[in-house]
Amino acid sequence: MAMLELDGLTVSYGDLTAVDGVSLRVAEGELCCLLGPSGSGKSTVLRAISGFETPTGGRVLLDGVDVTDLPPNERDTSMVFQDWALFPQQSVQENVEFGLRVAGVDAAEREARARETLELVEMDGYEDSRPGQLSGGQKQRVALARSLVVDPDLLLLDEPLSSLDRRLRETMQLELKRIHDRVGTTMLYVTHDQDEAFTLGDRLGVMDGGELVQVDTPETVYDDPTDRFVESFLGTTNFVECTVTDGRAPTLSTPFGVAFDAPVDGSGLEPDDAVTVSLRPERLAFAPAAEAEREMTPQTAGDGGESAVSVVATVEETVYRGADLRVRLSAGDADLFVEPSVASAPNVEPGDRLAVRFTPSDALYFDASGARCR
Template sequence: MSAAAGHALGLLGLTKRYGSFTAVDDVSLDVGRGEFLTLLGPSGSGKTTILMAVAGFVAPTAGSILLDGREITPLPPEKRNFGMVFQGYALFPHMTVADNVAFPLRVRGMSRADRDSKVRAALDLVQLSGFAERLPKQLSGGQQQRVALARALVFDPNLLLLDEPLSALDKKLRAELQEELKALHRRVGRTFINVTHDQEEALSLSDRIAILNHGKLIQAGAPGELYERPRTRFVADFLGKSNFIEGTVAASDADGFVLAAGAARIGVRGQTAPEGTRRLLSLRPEKIALLADGDTADNAVDGRILAWSYLGAGFALRVETDTLGELRATLPAWQAAFAPSEGLPVRLGWSADAAVPVEDDAP
């Protein structure tokens, strides 16, 4: 199987309404050639409706879908040449692995010799060359998912569409398949569009992530950009975990500002804001440190541990602070200098560039 150049996809003002309910609300998005884009959002955010519209299974109410700049919105699914992998695999139980993979080639009228050659190449690609004569029921969940991937790629699709393809797998196998899927994307060089509600999956797989909520595109960007620089409270809260600190800008200069949050004064570096304005900060739990006696930090607060959990790699703490209410902190467990316990007094600290301002889009 040759690695063909990927195709570019464009959504322009894509909208889908079901009566008075708007499932997708004026979404415009570009997907680059060979890119792995993930549509991420909670249930009901519109991500699957967008994928089904791209596939041709859902007719948009308004807007356009472009492939390499060419309008494809009116085309039926069979004219789009897109591969699709579903959450439940959708394999034919009475067919062998080879026959399942060959099915889209048979539909296209390809000769037996050419089908056999392409099936062998597709099974090699997903590391299942020795499984051609098995039935789906003789395979593990991960192997069935590889068969579904081979079937979706065997006919050289313009795009590969993935509808929560790993959600039926257990956590360990899902992590393994994520690595394989990412490597597969690099090998075939095609454009992948993935739908998931799993934040870790989106972060680990994607070149870019588009975050949706209530049918609207909230923010799109590289995983690191979205995680480190979320624009809104929703993005910061949905993609990972975050503490939120609200207050009024008490002082400001070219290097940053000081936020007055109750009795606390929080220094923020690398961001500007006019004095007297209200600002909401997002502070990731892993960017908070536990300060020992004599330690200093740009920002520090005292408090007591309300609850804690051991996560293997770290401790997750809920701390009731004297000035900022409850904060969550995630601290490395390896060679930790303390043993957490409820009620234990602690001092938390973080650098001035750890917290970032976000828009408050809470309902």
């Protein structure tokens, strides 16, 4: 059964529609991430679920009960905010007990539950500390404990790790995953960070312009995006603008100076139509041109007999990025980049030539509207 169900949720402010007809089901015990750029509506969805925003359309159901018109205190949800929102004059123990105190839980039970939850988030021993004495990561653990201690049906997390430095953020992601696996609370987590969403989410919901574009497992969303926006937002890729020369195959003319047959249904494509080809850098094979040109022709047999597209490109620049090296190339009238690990990267400099190869089935294809060609 779904712990959370959104049925056509819409939130408007005058002529501005911040959330447009979002429908989503989150199963009991699931950790679902809403992922999208700033302004995509993901935090507004969270506020509408919690009762801090009033929907202009649609419904919010918690455990099968319609709570759309209920105030926040009558919904069994709890929120972890981006800025922690701890009471500076209160101790850690008092901050964690706050929700229980409001709910009328007696002092002995409040203390016991707060200490148990602080131990869960590895903050036992800090009960008497003030928020001002804690690091950012410790404050975030306390904010999480304060939300967990009330045992909500649904825990809402609004970019809670965004203000932490990278190393601490990655540590807290793993800690949060561990806590979720241990307590099993249903969680809806908002982030703009795809690495964070991939680390945490059982499923991802990608938002754009107030709409929920795609919902699926992290692997499916990355490998099988529904449209160009999802492909562009998740990871990095080379978008190559091509033109249909024959709609039957369909055959695509590329700015590399070669043509190839795309493994998609060409029934909706006509000659001269634009098709964008997405080439993920991890799917591009390359080698110094002096070694590879002898065996690489414009189209040569690849694995399983599939024709591979190969081009010779010129190195324009290299950018050292620690674990990997980004090599930007010019190939005909287009730019490409590859990202080999530093350990496997060839020793290249601007002006050097590389032979680059890909198989058409490793690419993704999008029509002029951005819709996926399949």
